[in-house]
Amino acid sequence: MTDPTGDTVREVQITFDCADPGAQAEFWAAALGYRLQPPPPGFDTWDAALDSLGVPADRRNDRSAIVPPEGASGPRVFFQRVPEGKTAKNRVHLDVRAAPGLEGEARMQRLGEARDRLVALGARETGRFEPGEEMSGGFIVMSDPEGNEFCLD
Template sequence: MTFDCADATAQARFWALALGYVRSPPPEGWETWEAFLADQGVPPDEWSDGAAIRDPAGVQPAISFLTVPERKQAKNRLHLDLKVSGGRHVDTDERTERIDAKVTELVAAGAHVHEHHVIQGHLDHVVMLDPEDNEFCVV
């Protein structure tokens, strides 16, 4: 999965925090990404045009970020849900605390709250925007 973005390094840093991911290591045979990119003939001024993160447990999919010149134009057709509440079987106060804690953490990292979704008087999820205005939900 790859995100087009304005700043690959910043987006990778944000999403690593949001998902509990880590920076992907360089390909096998290279000690650093810089060494790999130099060996591939990528000019140094393009080295920050891409970034990659991965699940430290190796279970979830890796995510890449690619700097592109055009800005986001419309609502995402695909978005990520950060499932932190434990599900609807969890006490509503506990679910709300878990969602609020993650939202607070992500706002401090540069995200913005777009809207709160309340169902039957209780917080169900929060739609947020990452630092480049891509929609995602904290559920």
């Protein structure tokens, strides 16, 4: 596929370094309306696929991935276990579009509903900007269960 200038358009995968790929995949699948990536063709479960590859039980949470629901488009999101913990603010973050097209009180109410749902899943609110602040229509800053920042926008 090429863009209007003739350059090749490339697919993007978003990768999270984390301590618990399975838990992070579950959280972000719920946050984004995604689903866990199904096992490869020919396997009913990931355990069956990993058994066939000889992956030991203690290494089965080293990686996980989520994909858009059937019929939707979006990047694959990949989670990989790393030994070090998060030590600084993200330089890149996701904006989860929870209230597109809404303004004012209706926007902030919808963002608050999304916040409450994600807090119940293990996220934490770290900041709130009302309409007009930061030259925006209002947004809520959150962190996922492992402390990665994202915004509800």
